[in-house]
Amino acid sequence: MTRCMARYNPKDVEPHWRKAWEEADVFRTSNDDDGRPKYYMLEMFPYPSGRIHMGHVRNYAMGDVVGRYKRAQGFAVLHPMGWDAFGLPAENAAMERGVSPRAWTYDNIAAMREQLKALGLSIDWSREFATCDPEYYGQQQRWFLKLLQRGLVYRKEATVNWDPVDMTVLANEQVIDGKGWRSGATVEKRKLTQWFLRITDYADALLEGLTTLDRWPDKVRLMQENWIGRSRGLRLTFHYAGAAPEDQGEGLEVYTTRPDTLFGASFLAIAPDHPLAEQLAAADPKVAAFVAECRRGGTSEAEIEGAEKLGLDTGIQVVHPFDPDWRLPVWIGNFVLMDYGTGAIFGCPAHDQRDLDFARKYGLPVRPVVLPADADPASFEVGAEAYVGPGRIFNSGFLDGLTVENAKSAAIEKIEAGAQGQGAVVYRLRDWGISRQRYWGCPIPVIHCKSCGLVPAPDDSLPVVLPDDVTFDRPGSPLLHHPTWRLVACPTCGGEAERETDTLDTFMDSSWYFARFADPTAEEPINKAAADRWLPVDQYIGGIEHAILHLLYARFITRALKDEGMLSAEEPFAGLFTQGMVTHETYRRQNGDWVEPSDVAFETEGGVRIARLKQTGEALTLGDIEKMSKSKKNVVAPEDIFEAYGVDAARLFVMSDSPPERDVQWTTGGVEGANRFVHRVWAEFDSQPEAGGQAPDLSLADNGQALELRRATHKLIGWVTDSIENFRFNSGVARLYEFLNILRAAPAAGASDAVLAARTEALEVLARLVAPFTPHLAEACWQRLGAEGMVVNAPWPKADPALATDSTVVLPVQINGKRRGEVTVAKGTDEAQVRALALADSGVSVHLAGLTVRKVIVVQDRIINIVAN
RNA sequence: GGGGACGUGGCGGAAUGGUAGACGCAGCGGACUUAAAAUCCGUUGGAGUAAUCCGUGUGGGUUCGAGUCCCACCGUCCCUACCA
Numbered sequence A: 001m002t003r004c005m006a007r008y009n010p011k012d013v014e015p016h017w018r019k020a021w022e023e024a025d026v027f028r029t030s031n032d033d034d035g036r037p038k039y040y041m042l043e044m045f046p047y048p049s050g051r052i053h054m055g056h057v058r059n060y061a062m063g064d065v066v067g068r069y070k071r072a073q074g075f076a077v078l079h080p081m082g083w084d085a086f087g088l089p090a091e092n093a094a095m096e097r098g099v100s101p102r103a104w105t106y107d108n109i110a111a112m113r114e115q116l117k118a119l120g121l122s123i124d125w126s127r128e129f130a131t132c133d134p135e136y137y138g139q140q141q142r143w144f145l146k147l148l149q150r151g152l153v154y155r156k157e158a159t160v161n162w163d164p165v166d167m168t169v170l171a172n173e174q175v176i177d178g179k180g181w182r183s184g185a186t187v188e189k190r191k192l193t194q195w196f197l198r199i200t201d202y203a204d205a206l207l208e209g210l211t212t213l214d215r216w217p218d219k220v221r222l223m224q225e226n227w228i229g230r231s232r233g234l235r236l237t238f239h240y241a242g243a244a245p246e247d248q249g250e251g252l253e254v255y256t257t258r259p260d261t262l263f264g265a266s267f268l269a270i271a272p273d274h275p276l277a278e279q280l281a282a283a284d285p286k287v288a289a290f291v292a293e294c295r296r297g298g299t300s301e302a303e304i305e306g307a308e309k310l311g312l313d314t315g316i317q318v319v320h321p322f323d324p325d326w327r328l329p330v331w332i333g334n335f336v337l338m339d340y341g342t343g344a345i346f347g348c349p350a351h352d353q354r355d356l357d358f359a360r361k362y363g364l365p366v367r368p369v370v371l372p373a374d375a376d377p378a379s380f381e382v383g384a385e386a387y388v389g390p391g392r393i394f395n396s397g398f399l400d401g402l403t404v405e406n407a408k409s410a411a412i413e414k415i416e417a418g419a420q421g422q423g424a425v426v427y428r429l430r431d432w433g434i435s436r437q438r439y440w441g442c443p444i445p446v447i448h449c450k451s452c453g454l455v456p457a458p459d460d461s462l463p464v465v466l467p468d469d470v471t472f473d474r475p476g477s478p479l480l481h482h483p484t485w486r487l488v489a490c491p492t493c494g495g496e497a498e499r500e501t502d503t504l505d506t507f508m509d510s511s512w513y514f515a516r517f518a519d520p521t522a523e524e525p526i527n528k529a530a531a532d533r534w535l536p537v538d539q540y541i542g543g544i545e546h547a548i549l550h551l552l553y554a555r556f557i558t559r560a561l562k563d564e565g566m567l568s569a570e571e572p573f574a575g576l577f578t579q580g581m582v583t584h585e586t587y588r589r590q591n592g593d594w595v596e597p598s599d600v601a602f603e604t605e606g607g608v609r610i611a612r613l614k615q616t617g618e619a620l621t622l623g624d625i626e627k628m629s630k631s632k633k634n635v636v637a638p639e640d641i642f643e644a645y646g647v648d649a650a651r652l653f654v655m656s657d658s659p660p661e662r663d664v665q666w667t668t669g670g671v672e673g674a675n676r677f678v679h680r681v682w683a684e685f686d687s688q689p690e691a692g693g694q695a696p697d698l699s700l701a702d703n704g705q706a707l708e709l710r711r712a713t714h715k716l717i718g719w720v721t722d723s724i725e726n727f728r729f730n731s732g733v734a735r736l737y738e739f740l741n742i743l744r745a746a747p748a749a750g751a752s753d754a755v756l757a758a759r760t761e762a763l764e765v766l767a768r769l770v771a772p773f774t775p776h777l778a779e780a781c782w783q784r785l786g787a788e789g790m791v792v793n794a795p796w797p798k799a800d801p802a803l804a805t806d807s808t809v810v811l812p813v814q815i816n817g818k819r820r821g822e823v824t825v826a827k828g829t830d831e832a833q834v835r836a837l838a839l840a841d842s843g844v845s846v847h848l849a850g851l852t853v854r855k856v857i858v859v860q861d862r863i864i865n866i867v868a869n
Numbered sequence B: 001g002g003g004g005a006c007g008u009g010g011c012g013g014a015a016u017g018g019u020a021g022a023c024g025c026a027g028c029g030g031a032c033u034u035a036a037a038a039u040c041c042g043u044u045g046g047a048g049u050a051a052u053c054c055g056u057g058u059g060g061g062u063u064c065g066a067g068u069c070c071c072a073c074c075g076u077c078c079c080u081a082c083c084a
Helices: A010-024 A054-070 A088-097 A101-118 A134-150 A199-210 A218-228 A260-264 A275-283 A285-297 A355-363 A402-416 A528-534 A550-564 A638-645 A647-656 A668-686 A704-725 A729-744 A753-770 A775-785 A831-840 A842-848
Strands: A038-045 A076-077 A152-163 A168-170 A189-198 A230-241 A251-256 A267-271 A311-318 A323-333 A344-347 A419-425 A446-449 A453-456 A488-489 A498-499 A540-542 A576-578 A582-588 A600-605 A608-613 A619-627 A808-815 A818-826 A854-858 A863-868
Touching: A010 A775, A038 A054, A038 A528, A054 A076, A054 A540, A054 A576, A054 A582, A054 A638, A054 A647, A054 A704, A088 A101, A101 A582, A101 A638, A134 A152, A134 A453, A134 A550, A168 A189, A199 A218, A199 A550, A218 A576, A230 A260, A230 A311, A251 A267, A251 A311, A251 A344, A251 A419, A251 A446, A260 A402, A267 A355, A275 A285, A275 A311, A275 A323, A275 A808, A275 A863, A285 A311, A285 A323, A311 A355, A344 A355, A402 A419, A453 A818, A638 A647, A647 A668, A647 A729, A647 A775, A668 A729, A668 A753, A704 A729, A704 A753, A729 A753, A753 A775, A808 A831, A808 A842, A818 A831, A818 A842, A831 A842, A831 A854, A831 A863, A842 A863
Parallel strands: A038 A076, A038 A540, A267 A323, A540 A576, A808 A863
Antiparallel strands: A152 A168, A152 A189, A230 A251, A230 A419, A267 A344, A311 A323, A446 A453, A446 A498, A488 A498, A582 A619, A600 A608, A608 A619, A808 A818, A854 A863
């Protein structure tokens, strides 16, 4: 009997199944080994800004597809969720609206938790935590002190990037184009005592580790490699000619990767903040003025103003290492960086563009020493462009005639023999500055005592908890302003002492959360047995914007904690996928104001789409397709979409329209298409006569339409499986759509028993294949079939190879590469037969009239190409 | 300046070196409706009545065969940047 068709209503169905999953507690994951292989599925945890956006929907939908699929494949899946909850926005809210950062953050978490739960994600919510929970950051303080003990943490006075608006120090990575990554304010240089982590100790390990990450995008590995920036070269000292400046040693140490060009040297340059420059500045107002000018430009303006090179001749001269009579001037150059290499360089203008620009500006000699293969040594000159290519060394004494590579080795050997320097490896990577002069972060658990110095907070005093009674009425850290918080007795001598008021960079919080998820209530930071069961994360998903910062820091901390014996994994993330953004078309009024999508009405005139303002009918300009942002007013709120179409349609659309690594453009038409699919799928299940859980008699369905449907069903299994395995969700969804069309062409109404049997099988497979994408719909369909239990617990379907492969193939027949006909043959038909059939084909013979067949290429089960003229 | 990715219908995009344009959107025609929406059916790269021809940024090359591989160029986007 057929039930009456009822339109699928996600508003009833979706909450019902979410409740059913929750009541059955299906997503709770045990740490006990139950014999199933483990799979750790993790998406980058969200910052609790207050509400989820479409980017979250896409990110978590992807993870959920993989998680549910792996579950069905028989894996024990760990799929947790938490909150990256420290950070500036909470303090900004406190300043702007007078709310407490804590209350603001936890309110946001509560709101976003509800929204994420509405997505129907297969999350084990019992493991949830926020990084601002004292239970979490107290454990972070615990391992921080272990790293301090190991010497991985240190303090130093450093020139730091100071954000004058946010009143905080920024890491190099947080300075973008000389601006603070959050405030956008021009960053200044300041000297402060800061806390650092010795990430550079791990530079080589982090570099080598990249080669083991074969399930990471090449792009991300390359970005990290460049960021670490290992280079091999030579450190050498140029001795001062005449009296050495006081306290500056025998000479100036420089670093170079081009020791082969030493004979092309025409000057040395030191950074404006080089000790020698500072000493000279103290004695000479002219130098002081120049140094001040360089500093004013800072790291920021240099680029904007086209990197104008500035220099000042100090009057000091040094001796060339290969020629005691050769003197080189020492300049101060604004383009020399104190924190790379030694803060001093030798300039070889002929073979370095930057040195050439400098030499041309200040009239310094340009002396070529590398000769391109086809150049004449007598006439070769360097004009406006430095020659940086390969060649033979000339004008260079003992290096003459050598290749660039051989000359490098020879020069290093000679310098080392003369004890003037040695070969060296230098990294671009700097140590990680981790202290922030902020309130809403993890307090650094250290006490400053006048007599004992730095004293770690005793273990039984952890966590060092942030005080709640703070004020934000002045710039700077509220912890510093707090009347009592920082006043403590020294744990060692009992005298008066003060707490450290700096807090940790929030990237510290996100550098180990994946390990804490293994056992979020453990008494120690990481339950080693649990972490060893789950780590590494098998599949990590997040935005490409974290390619360097977060992913490098997490790799570093994982190694540091491993060396501390706290876990066994060397790398935290075995597989990484970086998904694209969600974009939307933009709309502008004639006066340039942006208009929200919900205020736009569309019509078509002569096939051209026209946008109008709903209220007034004013014609709007269609703008670019851009990342959803409030400023462009092109944001679509997930909750509005859930309300209009249901969660499944929204999930399905973000998975369907573009490859997951690329941006997806949100369109109303697109989500409506996904919505149509949802309803059509339900209609197919709803129109199928109830089988009462009886297995279909598939022996009936061995020919005709029924067999075709069965073949399509079994092929579909393979396609959808591959699409999920290979992160090609859009193709998988397209196959599901295609299959629905086939199913609709064999409707239940008036169907034979054979077709009905094939349909029952098809529906039973379909419910399981759509389950990762549209889990609520899948449960409703599963129940409608009368199948046992919930589809969330059903195993992934297996394809019958006999049905998934065709017994016959249609072979196109080409003549000179153009398709002229086709022949249908049994799979595996041999070449001679295929050839005969092809040549006999009427469509083919017409085109062969008047031509001589020169060659017939037969690719078995694929194609025939006849070469004729 | 350095590094990377990409370029296919009106749009998003499919295509192990083997029938280019799957699937979806938009469009067009029709059914249902008093009407609209929704739904359903059909159609849809371009030119041509048709046979057929032309088509994957441009120009070469390899191959029986190229969207796919190689070389050069044009264009777009992203990352990074005075790194010695």
